[in-house]
Amino acid sequence: MRVAVLASGSKGNVTFVEAKGKRFLLDAGRNCKYIEEKLQSINYSLKDIDYCLITHDHSDHISALKTMLNKNAVGIIISPKALYNIDVLDDYEHIIMCDEEIDLDGVKIISIHSSHDAVDARNFIIMEDDKKLAYITDTGYINNKYFKILKNADIYLFESNHDIELLQHGPYPAWTKKRILSDVGHLSNQMAGFYLSKLIGDKTQKVFLIHLSETNNLEELALETVNNTLNEYGINFHNIECAKQNERTELVEI
Numbered sequence: 001m002r003v004a005v006l007a008s009g010s011k012g013n014v015t016f017v018e019a020k021g022k023r024f025l026l027d028a029g030r031n032c033k034y035i036e037e038k039l040q041s042i043n044y045s046l047k048d049i050d051y052c053l054i055t056h057d058h059s060d061h062i063s064a065l066k067t068m069l070n071k072n073a074v075g076i077i078i079s080p081k082a083l084y085n086i087d088v089l090d091d092y093e094h095i096i097m098c099d100e101e102i103d104l105d106g107v108k109i110i111s112i113h114s115s116h117d118a119v120d121a122r123n124f125i126i127m128e129d130d131k132k133l134a135y136i137t138d139t140g141y142i143n144n145k146y147f148k149i150l151k152n153a154d155i156y157l158f159e160s161n162h163d164i165e166l167l168q169h170g171p172y173p174a175w176t177k178k179r180i181l182s183d184v185g186h187l188s189n190q191m192a193g194f195y196l197s198k199l200i201g202d203k204t205q206k207v208f209l210i211h212l213s214e215t216n217n218l219e220e221l222a223l224e225t226v227n228n229t230l231n232e233y234g235i236n237f238h239n240i241e242c243a244k245q246n247e248r249t250e251l252v253e254i
Contacts, residue, residue: 001131002253003155006030006038008210009245012060013137015157015210016044016251019107019128025052025074026124026135026157028064032071035064038248051075051096053109055138056118057085065089077102079111081120098122112146114139117184125149131254133157134199137211140183142195152201154254160193160209160226160242161186162216170216186211189222193229200230200237206252207240214245 002018012029016039023044028035036046052074055061066088068074076089077096083089096102098111108127115121116138126133134153136142142150167177167188179185187195196207209222219242230237243249 001126001128001133001154002251003133003157003206004038004042004251005157005208005210005243005249006035007245007248008208008212008243010060010211010213010215011245012063013211014038014064015135016042017126017133019126019131020105022050022104022107023048024126025049027055027061027137028052028068029060029062030064032064032067035068041248042251046072049074051077051104053098053124053135054078054082054086055114055123055135056082056116056121058118058138061138062086062088069094077109079120079122082118082122085119110149112149113143115141115143115183117179125153132203136187136195139187140185141187141191147198151199152203153199154203154205155252156196156199156204156207157210157243158192158196158207159187159211160189160217160222161211162188162213163218163221163225164188164190166218166221167213167216172215180216186213189217189225190229192222193226194233196226196237197230197233197235200235204237205239205254207237208243208249209240210243212242212245219244 015026110125
């Protein structure tokens with residue numbers, strides 16, 4: 001399994017994953033020109049992409065979909081309810097419904113509900129043999145019924161959206177702050193650390209903190225808070241990196 005976050009933040013989110021020779025994008029929230037440039041920097045192209053997993057219908061996760069589909073007949077993996085809320089997905093020949101679990105020639109994809117103010121928002125777990133990647137983003141909390149399947153992933157792509165103090169004292173209007181802090185908003189740095197303390201296991205090799213707010217967070221603050229929270233719960237894990245809005249991460253292979 002190979003993984004690189006191509007972009008992560010409020011302006012757009014997209015991650016590349018390769019498993020068993022199949023190439024995936026997790027969301028498509030930057031324009032195709034940007035995605036193509038970042039893929040080429042790791043010796044791939046949009047033409048190499050077989051599937052795109054869509055978490056929900058907000059523009060920072062689907063803005064490239066229409067153009068991408070015009071360029072390449074990529075398979076779109078999405079929940080049934082979310083499908084009907086995205087106008088550009090009208091070519092049902094290339095839609096793959098994933099309400100709970102599907103198997104693509106040995107790549108298992110498990111869809112779990114996230115808690116976000118979007119129609120049937122989902123997060124995903126991708127499994128290749130004994131390897132597991134967990135993609136957790138745009139959620140106000142994680143239901144503990146998912147802890148078992150999320151536990152001890154090799155790689156976590158984990159939302160660490162905001163610092164609570166920066167958000168509360170920042171420029172956003174009161175209703176936006178309330179939304180972000182709500183159960184249908186986004187995970188704070190502190191909550192990211194708390195959940196990771198319950199999930200990181202002996203197989204875990206890498207954590208990418210994703211969807212950091214440019215207004216209400218700082219990379220060093222996210223890393224400090226998550227690391228301190230892990231330490232408080234007795235978790236000695238430090239291979240944690242913040243994904244960026246306009247730069248790709250390293251290509252990680254497990």
